[in-house]
Amino acid sequence: MGYKQHEWMREVLQVFSAMVENCAEPCLQVPSRLLEEADILSLSLAKIPGKIDLLEFKAVMLASLRSLLPKTWNSECEVAWTWLWENIQKMLKANLGKPPVQQKALRKFFMSIEDEQLAAYRTSLYTTFFGKCAQGQDYFKQSSTRLHFIADRMLMYTQDVFKDPKDVMESLSALGLRHVGYGIPTELFGPFVSSAIECFRGMTKDEQQEEAFRWSLNLISRVLVRTITEGSTLVMRAINANCAKMLRKAVSCAPRGLRAEWMLKVQVGTQSISPLLWSIQSGSLEAAQAILVDLLTIRADRDHYYYAMDALFNRHPDIVRRIGEDGPELLPTLLDGLIWRSRNTSNATRRVNFFIKYLVVDPKNGFSQSFRDVVAHGSPSIACHPSVVLAADILWSNVVAYTFLKSKLWFLLNLVVFVVTMAILTDYSDTASSASLLGMFIGRTFMYVFGLGQLVTRHFFRIFRACRNKEIARYYCFPIPSYLIHFSESLSMLLCLSLGVMLCQEPVVHCLGMHTLSDAQFAQFGGQCAEAAALIPSYSSFAFLATLVYFLLLLDLTVFSTKLSTFVLVCGRMVQEVAQYLFALSFVVLTFACGLASSDVANEHFSEILPAMLSLSRIMLGMFSSEEFQYLEEEPKLLLSVSIFVICTTIFLLNLLIAQLNCAYLGIFKDMLGYARLNRGSVILDNIPHVSQKRWKAFVDSLKMDEKLEFSEGDIGIAGGLQVLEPASANPVTTDSIKRYGGSTSPDCQWPETATDLDSEDKIDRLEKIIDKAVKKIIKGTKANKGSSGSSNSQLAGTSSSLGESMNE
Numbered sequence: 070m071g072y073k074q075h076e077w078m079r080e081v082l083q084v085f086s087a088m089v090e091n092c093a094e095p096c097l098q099v100p101s102r103l104l105e106e107a108d109i110l111s112l113s114l115a116k117i118p119g120k121i122d123l124l125e126f127k128a129v130m131l132a133s134l135r136s137l138l139p140k141t142w143n144s145e146c147e148v149a150w151t152w153l154w155e156n157i158q159k160m161l162k163a164n165l166g167k168p169p170v171q172q173k174a175l176r177k178f179f180m181s182i183e184d185e186q187l188a189a190y191r192t193s194l195y196t197t198f199f200g201k202c203a204q205g206q207d208y209f210k211q212s213s214t215r216l217h218f219i220a221d222r223m224l225m226y227t228q229d230v231f232k233d234p235k236d237v238m239e240s241l242s243a244l245g246l247r248h249v250g251y252g253i254p255t256e257l258f259g260p261f262v263s264s265a266i267e268c269f270r271g272m273t274k275d276e277q278q279e280e281a282f283r284w285s286l287n288l289i290s291r292v293l294v295r296t297i298t299e300g301s302t303l304v305m306r307a308i309n310a311n312c313a314k315m316l317r318k319a320v321s322c323a324p325r326g327l328r329a330e331w332m333l334k335v336q337v338g339t340q341s342i343s344p345l346l347w348s349i350q351s352g353s354l355e356a357a358q359a360i361l362v363d364l365l366t367i368r369a370d371r372d373h374y375y376y377a378m379d380a381l382f383n384r385h386p387d388i389v390r391r392i393g394e395d396g397p398e399l400l401p402t403l404l405d406g407l408i409w410r411s412r413n414t415s416n417a418t419r420r421v422n423f424f425i426k427y428l429v430v431d432p433k434n435g436f437s438q439s440f441r442d443v444v445a446h447g448s449p450s451i452a453c454h455p456s457v458v459l460a461a462d463i464l465w466s467n468v469v470a471y472t473f474l475k476s477k478l479w480f481l482l483n484l485v486v487f488v489v490t491m492a493i494l495t496d497y498s499d500t501a502s503s504a505s506l507l508g509m510f511i512g513r514t515f516m517y518v519f520g521l522g523q524l525v526t527r528h529f530f531r532i533f534r535a536c537r538n539k540e541i542a543r544y545y546c547f548p549i550p551s552y553l554i555h556f557s558e559s560l561s562m563l564l565c566l567s568l569g570v571m572l573c574q575e576p577v578v579h580c581l582g583m584h585t586l587s588d589a590q591f592a593q594f595g596g597q598c599a600e601a602a603a604l605i606p607s608y609s610s611f612a613f614l615a616t617l618v619y620f621l622l623l624l625d626l627t628v629f630s631t632k633l634s635t636f637v638l639v640c641g642r643m644v645q646e647v648a649q650y651l652f653a654l655s656f657v658v659l660t661f662a663c664g665l666a667s668s669d670v671a672n673e674h675f676s677e678i679l680p681a682m683l684s685l686s687r688i689m690l691g692m693f694s695s696e697e698f699q700y701l702e703e704e705p706k707l708l709l710s711v712s713i714f715v716i717c718t719t720i721f722l723l724n725l726l727i728a729q730l731n732c733a734y735l736g737i738f739k740d741m742l743g744y745a746r747l748n749r750g751s752v753i754l755d756n757i758p759h760v761s762q763k764r765w766k767a768f769v770d771s772l773k774m775d776e777k778l779e780f781s782e783g784d785i786g787i788a789g790g791l792q793v794l795e796p797a798s799a800n801p802v803t804t805d806s807i808k809r810y811g812g813s814t815s816p817d818c819q820w821p822e823t824a825t826d827l828d829s830e831d832k833i834d835r836l837e838k839i840i841d842k843a844v845k846k847i848i849k850g851t852k853a854n855k856g857s858s859g860s861s862n863s864q865l866a867g868t869s870s871s872l873g874e875s876m877n878e
């Protein structure tokens with residue numbers, strides 16, 4: 070028809086279905102939603118250049134409808150659609166041409182307004198609003214700066230609505246849903262908007278500006294009110310009240326097929342809000358817990374099982390992180406919900422279904438984000454939760470252990486070569502055999518080329534990356550690349566430095582081209598020359614340090630056994646206590662050494678500070694011989710001082726250390742297993758990227774998580790987990806956690822109410838009321854009969870019998 074170039078028609082078409090669907094609101098003369106859509110459309114049309122002839126759309130619309138519905142189309146349809154479009158046209162015409170003028174007027178107003186005037190406006194807006202509607206104060210309880218911020222945002226929206234109507238409508242829908250979360254009654258919008266307009270009127274005499282402000286704020290308010298009305302579900306109301314019981318009642322009305330969706334999604338237009346996330350973010354944790362429990366309860370009719378684990382993790386793949394950040398006390402509820410234990414036992418074992426699919430894989434079968442979040446959360450108790458333990462163990466034993474060991478093989482080879490070269494083949498005497506010298510030369514070449522070479526390259530790239538990404542941390546004021554914060558990384562750096570210093574002092578290198586002590590030996594790579602002889606003491610010290618670091622790095626391998634890893638962690642934590650003890654010890658040794666050196670002691674071992682320190686240390690370590698002790702007896706002053714020293718160090722400080730270690734051990738041991746598991750979790754996260762796609766796919770396939778698990782023989786249940794058998798006595802179960810219902814099996818039906826939670830809660834409520842009534846009676850009775858104990862007793866007896874009666878009811 071040649072209308073393709075009419076861009077405005079595309080705009081109309083985008084909202085046309087919403088207009089048609091909302092054209093009939095029975096109680097209103099002008100349907101409010103239709104008016105709202107028409108107003109928004111008029112804003113969008115104002116952005117399109119060129120002439121707009123609305124009659125053309127009518128012609129196109131009718132022609133298309135006639136040709137699309139040739140059989141059903143009749144004169145009644147013609148009348149109805151013509152009526153609809155004429156109404157829309159009337160609404161659009163009322164605004165046509167106005168938005169640009171209004172936008173200009175508002176811009177002029179906001180350009181001319183002073184900051185003081187704006188501040189006065191913000192204050193008077195709330196004063197006027199509270200004057201009109203005192204109830205508003207119960208909602209606007211925030212600090213005035215926050216209230217001013219809200220007023221500014223409101224003013225901003227009134228301008229933006231002209232600039233970019235579509236974007237603003239999107240953000241208004243989201244804002245409206247947040248107002249649902251704040252629990253704002255829609256009746257308050259009228260007084261709020263009229264206060265805003267009233268205060269605006271006080272600032273301008275220009276009627277066009279006032280009209281522009283009134284029109285745009287009205288539109289904003291209508292969009293907000295509609296979103297609130299559509300978004301205020303029973304679940305959201307229960308969340309606002311933070312009441313678990315209300316929430317359970319709210320979802321009990323949901324069709325069983327939509328029950329999970331009621332708790333996971335409230336959709337208004339293109340925007341949606343998650344009741345679960347909102348309850349967590351807004352601190353309604355009681356409601357959030359009730360939602361989690363409900364979602365992770367297995368319900369069943371004869372035909373289907375209902376369990377919302379998939380829905381939960383698909384809607385919120387980051388649920389573990391969100392809960393960990395905003396409501397960590399809910400994490401055990403979430404993880405408990407992933408476990409089902411059978412009530413029946415067989416051969417002293419019990420079936421346990423762990424629905425841990427999303428702790429192992431993500432919805433696209435990649436590595437699980439939730440597992441990352443559990444490790445990042447860093448809570449030892451969560452790391453020891455059975456669901457997390459099983460997920461970690463499966464990942465570790467089936468995929469990561471092999472990759473980890475492979476990555477450590479190179480390190481192990483380096484360690485072996487280093488130890489063999491430095492501790493077995495290296496001989497600093499002149500009598501070394503030529504075979505051992507050759508072996509030493511080859512070993513050292515390997516150490517520097519492969520061991521040191523690899524370390525230098527690795528750290529160079531990591532430091533470069535850290536600097537480029539500005540990942541710098543401060544350690545006692547010194548800036549260091551943040552990856553070095555990890556103990557094993559800093560050890561690896563220390564090893565790299567030690568090997569580097571060893572290379573600089575390498576005797577073989579220093580003897581090259583020098584006149585050797587023995588030409589024959591140098592020819593056999595001994596490196597024995599006068600220049601190198603002076604370097605040997607410091608070279609061997611660094612060799613000693615490098616050996617220690619090599620062995621310390623070997624501790625990474627303890628991750629293979631959680632028990633061993635726990636023990637290493639415990640030792641690590643204890644180092645701090647021992648360091649304190651050593652500090653105190655050094656202080657006492659120095660004190661006594663200085664004291665003895667400054668007195669008139671004749672014994673040569675104590676007459677100067679350094680020998681005295683050495684002797685005192687030897688005494689404390691039990692390395693002083695009995696002859697040496699005999700010399701002390703010759704000088705009573707010296708003997709007395711040494712005795713006091715022994716009391717201070719060996720008796721007092723040593724026992725204090727033991728007591729301290731005891732207490733610290735008791736305090737930390739219960740967490741250490743969790744930390745060991747977290748450590749294994751970090752190793753899993755570090756190594757997962759190195760697992761090949763093929764291996765990962767084979768692993769995921771081998772788990773068969775898409776196959777349904779049996780609840781009992783022949784009762785095929787739900788997929789998404791693994792079944793294990795645990796000893797029947799480990800976790801006794803007295804009631805089946807699956808809630809089974811008879812009756813209709815249609816997903817559109819609600820779950821029938823049975824004598825379950827709701828009833829038992831009502832009973833508890835009733836019992837509470839009865840106890841309340843009885844307590845009041847007792848108090849009243851005791852007051853009335855203060856003087857007479859006899860009558861008081863009878864009163865008490867009477868009350869208790871009434872309590873008994875009411876409880877029997």
Ligand code: HEM
Pocket residue numbers: 205208209211215219222223226244247248251253257258261262286289290293
């Ligand atoms: C046209 C009308 C309104 C507009 C444009 C508006 C706009 C806003 C905006 C932009 C925010 C900040 C949102 C956020 O950061 O999450 C907000 C928050 C809020 N609004 Fe409104 N609002 C309007 C009406 C009302 C009314 C009538 C009430 C109730 C008396 C109300 C109560 C609140 C509350 C309680 C907050 C939360 C403040 C906080 O948590 O710090 N709003 N509003």
